[in-house]
Amino acid sequence: MTVHQSDELEAILRALPPDIVQRVRALEGLDGLLEIVMDLGRLPxxxxxxREEILSQREVFAEDIAYVISHIGQFGGDNRAGIERTLHRISALRNRAGKVVGLTLRVGRAVYGTMEIIRDVVEAGRSILLLGRPxxxxTTLLREVARVLADEMGKRVVIVDTSNEIAGDGDIPHPGIGRARRMQVAAPSLQHAxxxxxxxxxxxxxxxxxxxGTEQEAAAARTIAERGVQLIATAHGNTLENLMLNPTLSDLVGGIQTVTLSDEEARRRGTQKSVLERKAPPTFQVLVEIQAYQRVAIYHDVAQTVDAVLLGIAVAPELRERGVDGEVAVSAQAPSRAASEAVERRSTPRLPAGNGADMRETVKVYPFGLSWNRVEEAARGLGLPVAIVREPDDADVVITLKNYYRRKTPRLRNAESAGIPIYIARSNSST
Known part of the structure; x- marks a missing residue:
């Protein structure tokens, strides 16, 4: 794996005040420099x-910030600027009057070879969504994927570069994207267009x-995928479950909706009448969670995975890690149920497998129009672990009487729209 950085690092150093530059050059391990922070009235x-290193014992003055701004490109609507034909990103902090009072100078590097860990997935031609913390x-992986697709696989690749992070600042794209073409975006709000x-x-x-990051962009991504174009993108979120619980972006993995089953179908499935199901085919067929610089978790079939999570089935992604020797080790990650249970519990509370009542999960019940004492008494009589809650939003199930359910009071309507099952009691008694 090769890193091209020397000339570009000089470009960002030239944008710094002279006394700060001298201190930066004296630091050890500049190859690992991530960013330089300059806030008005604080030490750079x-x-x-x-680790972090203080660059000067004097505070940053307004003149220092003005010096940097004069040596970089113009800030866009997202408060980001760059240095022409480099991958560096300079982000501004502004006060209420709009004046820049702080700068984050993030060092950008073109790293060749990072996509080898998912090369087979990319070459398969399916749409891929990359997730990971900031x-x-x-972005480094995305840039390398674009270069390989354009240069090595000979595909027509177009990059929608909203913040000029992928292909750098200026009208001429950075060579790190190879032969891929780059479309710049005038304002972040226009990315979907x-x-x-x-x-x-x-x-x-x-x-x-x-x-x-927005509903419009998610809709545009679906439109692109439906036209048969391979889509490679990143999104906000760390895991698949995060995305499923995000109402804005859940459409990327098919979306989630509440479905009311018939009595017969509910009995056949062994579930309650209101369940969560995937709404549509996912925009992306493959999802890659970037857990660390050279470690990823891959879900090769997003549709099947989302369906399994909604059914409460433990899912184990394929875990890949690249060692210092360049070899990729493949293993299965231990399944985690915490997030999937959170998705599932909104519609179908389940009891863990077990023979005794002690193995059962406590069900949170919101009685509407019923005596709380009667509900608790009935639960004790049946040996069921039940906890009474004061608000329907905190409940796993709602129990009410038929006449209240017919009136569709606001609390019942809200609970039903949230996918919380509602049960009708025959009478306000414990029998």
Whole structure:
């Protein structure tokens, strides 16, 4: 794996005040420099993975910030700027009057070879969604994927580069994207329109997008995927379950809706009448969770995985880790049920497998129009672990009488729309 950084690091150093530059050059391990932070009235600092270094014993003045701004490009609507033909990103902190009072100068590097860990997935031609926390390397991986698809596989690749992070600042793209073409976006709010424009005007085989974050962008991504174009994108979130619980972005994995089953179907499935189901085919067929710089978890079939999570079935993704020797080790990650249970419990509370009542999960019940004491008495008589809650939002199930249910009071309507099962009691008694 090769890292090209020397000339570009000089470019960001030239944008710093002279006394700060001298201190930066004296630091050890500049290859690992992540960012430089300059806030008005505070000491400037350099940040590395695992450590921070103070760059001066004097506070940052307004003149220092003005010096940096004069040596970089213009800030866009997202308060980000760059240095032409480099991958560096400079982000601004502004006061209430709009004046820049702080800068984060993030060092950008083109790293070749990072996509080898998922090369087979990319070459399969399916749409891929990359997830991961900030700073874990999503954009670096995305850039390398675009280069490999364009240069090594000969595909027509168009990058929708909203913040100029993938292909750098300026009109000439950074060589790190290879032969891929780059479309710049005038304002972040227009990203969804440029995504559609890329498909309609430039006949791409692959569209690459960084940071899908709004409902409009999610809808545009679905439109692109439905036109048969391979889509490679990143989105906000750490895990698949995070995405499923995000009402704005859940459509990327098919969306989730509450479905009311018939009595016969509910008996056949062994579930309650209100269940959560996937609404549509996922926009992305494959999801990659970037857990660390050289470690990823891959869900090869997003549709099947989402369905399994909604049914409460433990899911184990494929875990890949690249060692220092370049070899990729493949294993199965231990399944985690915590998040999937949170999704499931909104519609179908389940009892863990077991023979005794002690193995059962406590069900939170909200009685509406019923005596709480009667409900608790009935639960004790049946040996059921039940906890009474005061609000329907906190409940696993709601119990009410038929006349209240027919009136559809606001609390019952809200509970039903949230997918909380509602049971009708025959009378306000414990028998």
């Amino acid at each position: 600092e350099a940040r590395f993975a695992g 700073g874990v390397g999503k 440029v995504m559609i424009e890329a498909v309609e005007n430039h006949m791409p085989e692959v569209v690459v997008i960084d940071e899908i």
